[in-house]
Amino acid sequence: ALISMRQMLDHAAEYGYGIPAFNVNNLEQMRAIMEAADKTDSPVIVQASAGARKYAGAPFLRHLILAAIEEFPHIPVVMHQDHGTSPAICQRSIQLGFSSVMMDGSLAEDGKTPTDYAYNVRVTKTVVDLAHACGVSVEGEIGCLGSLETGQAGEEDGVGAEGVLDHSQLLTSVEEAASFVADTGVDALAIAIGTSHGAYKFTRPPTGDILAIDRIKEIHARIPNTHLVMHGSSSVPQDWLAIINEHGGDIKETYGVPVEQIVEAIRHGVRKVNIDTDLRLASTGAIRRFLAENPAEFDPRKYFAKTITAMRDICIARYEAFGAAGNA
Numbered sequence: 267a268l269i270s271m272r273q274m275l276d277h278a279a280e281y282g283y284g285i286p287a288f289n290v291n292n293l294e295q296m297r298a299i300m301e302a303a304d305k306t307d308s309p310v311i312v313q314a315s316a317g318a319r320k321y322a323g324a325p326f327l328r329h330l331i332l333a334a335i336e337e338f339p340h341i342p343v344v345m346h347q348d349h350g351t352s353p354a355i356c357q358r359s360i361q362l363g364f365s366s367v368m369m370d371g372s373l374a375e376d377g378k379t380p381t382d383y384a385y386n387v388r389v390t391k392t393v394v395d396l397a398h399a400c401g402v403s404v405e406g407e408i409g410c411l412g413s414l415e416t417g418q419a420g421e422e423d424g425v426g427a428e429g430v431l432d433h434s435q436l437l438t439s440v441e442e443a444a445s446f447v448a449d450t451g452v453d454a455l456a457i458a459i460g461t462s463h464g465a466y467k468f469t470r471p472p473t474g475d476i477l478a479i480d481r482i483k484e485i486h487a488r489i490p491n492t493h494l495v496m497h498g499s500s501s502v503p504q505d506w507l508a509i510i511n512e513h514g515g516d517i518k519e520t521y522g523v524p525v526e527q528i529v530e531a532i533r534h535g536v537r538k539v540n541i542d543t544d545l546r547l548a549s550t551g552a553i554r555r556f557l558a559e560n561p562a563e564f565d566p567r568k569y570f571a572k573t574i575t576a577m578r579d580i581c582i583a584r585y586e587a588f589g590a591a592g593n594a
């Protein structure tokens with residue numbers, strides 16, 4: 267059944283678990299996520315990015331998700347719009363039937379330029395008023411995502427172009443988070459605590475303090491009724507990197523957020539954990555390996571089936587590690 271994100275995350279908060287929010291662009295990802303959720307009895311958050319809407323088209327994505335709900339009626343599903351850059355975009359998703367939208371007012375409509383607090387409050391509050399009138403949940407974002415190791419914002423937040431940021435710029439301030447929630451009424455809040463989007467998060471194997479766990483604790487204590495969201499939460503599996511590079515790929519050395527550190531973040535208040543890159547890597551590795559080993563094969567279903575299995579195994583591992591398993 268389609269449910270709001272508020273309803274799903276309230277349950278996660280009550281029982282102290284986290285929910286992976288997987289990006290979806292195609293049929294194979296949708297199947298992988300649902301088969302994993304079915305197998306582990308987990309609730310599902312699927313999110314469509316601007317890139318996904320451009321690739322598949324919003325109606326196709328919507329119907330993929332509706333098809334998933336039809337085939338797996340016993341699993342609660344949140345249909346979430348990832349990183350909306352304007353109230354108009356969020357309004358369109360609400361009209362299409364999404365049960366949750368992210369208004370990312372921390373960046374301008376170009377999806378790159380950092381904005382000021384007043385702008386962020388204004389656009390986010392506009393979306394909250396609209397969405398709540400329709401029973402739709404809203405995720406906001408305050409702060410500037412970026413790796414605590416490299417000081418770089420990563421591929422999507424674009425701020426990296428302006429150079430390296432220091433620690434204070436890369437962590438959401440407790441005061442700002444509290445006033446932002448009071449000023450907007452968001453259901454969920456994405457905070458900057460040391461992660462960045464994409465595959466290139468850390469240049470060395472990350473150590474225990476790569477996430478600002480203390481900051482998560484402080485923010486959670488201050489706004490306990492707002493569900494915290496961690497973007498850029500891919501773990502960048504080293505086995506899949508190796509498979510890609512062994513079969514003609516060329517991805518340089520890179521590391522993601524270790525699963526144990528995500529689990530620690532969940533222990534301190536993170537409820538929604540955004541994952542896209544890990545499924546991209548698994549999918550690419552599975553196709554490269556299959557085609558290298560079966561050079562005469564040309565039925566796309568053969569290699570797409572391998573991507574489903576590869577992605578499904580990662581989804582299962584995350585549902586189990588985050589404690590979502592058994593909570594559908």
Ligand code: G3H
Nearest residue numbers: 315316317318349422542
């Ligand atoms: O937030 C970023 C997600 O990884 C989606 O990226 O816009 O390339 O689909 P995308």
Ligand code: 13P
Nearest residue numbers: 464497498499500542543
């Ligand atoms: P990753 O790039 O770490 O998978 O993060 C995805 C994300 O935050 C989508 O909003």
Ligand code: NA
Nearest residue numbers: 372409410411
């Ligand atoms: Na931001």
Ligand code: ZN
Nearest residue numbers: 463497498540
């Ligand atoms: Zn994100």
